[in-house]
Amino acid sequence: MDIFDGILSDRGSKYAVSGATARSREEAAAVVKQLCRKKKFAKATHNSWAVLLPDGPLKNDDGESGAGMVILRMLEREGLENHVVIVTRWYGGVKLGGDRFRRVQDAVRYYLDNRS
Template sequence: MQVFDRIISDRGSRYAVSGGAAGSRAEVAGLLADLRSVKRFAKATHHSWAVLLEDGIVKDDDGEAGAGQLIAQMLERAGLRGHVVIVTRWYGGKHLGGDRFRHVADAVRHYLRETGLG
């Protein structure tokens, strides 16, 4: 799994993005468990993610309404299948409104660019 930590900061909220190859829901669960086994990531407020599998899109907002769908749309546009992308947020105490979607999109773009997958 590749992790890019502390890539975005806004009004106290901090973002990271990570991901790796995942050809099944079980592999996604394993990658999420690995990420949450790191103390810093275990304390995060949200781990929103999506993956395009053979049987369709699998996603989870983890309380960040709409984030999983946004990640899935970006993966579809990039043609990236069998690879989960996870956007992690540590809530900073202030609501970000629509800016949170911009940050999720920026995090996914960062991941795709840095990994060369996009």
């Protein structure tokens, strides 16, 4: 699993992005669970994720409405299948409005550009 912590912040909210190979719904869930075993990530406000699988896409907003779809669209554009990407946000006390989607995009772009 690749984990990039502290990649950006906006008005107090802090972001990380992580990902790993996942060839099924169960593997994707296991990757998210493994990430959340780290106390810092378990305490995050949101761990939104998405994955493109042969039997269809999966996404989970984890309370950050629309974030899973943003991740999914970027994975589709990139053609990255069987790879779950998780964007983590620690809420900083200020609502970001539509900018939160830009931060999710920024985080996914960072992951796509830096993953091993």
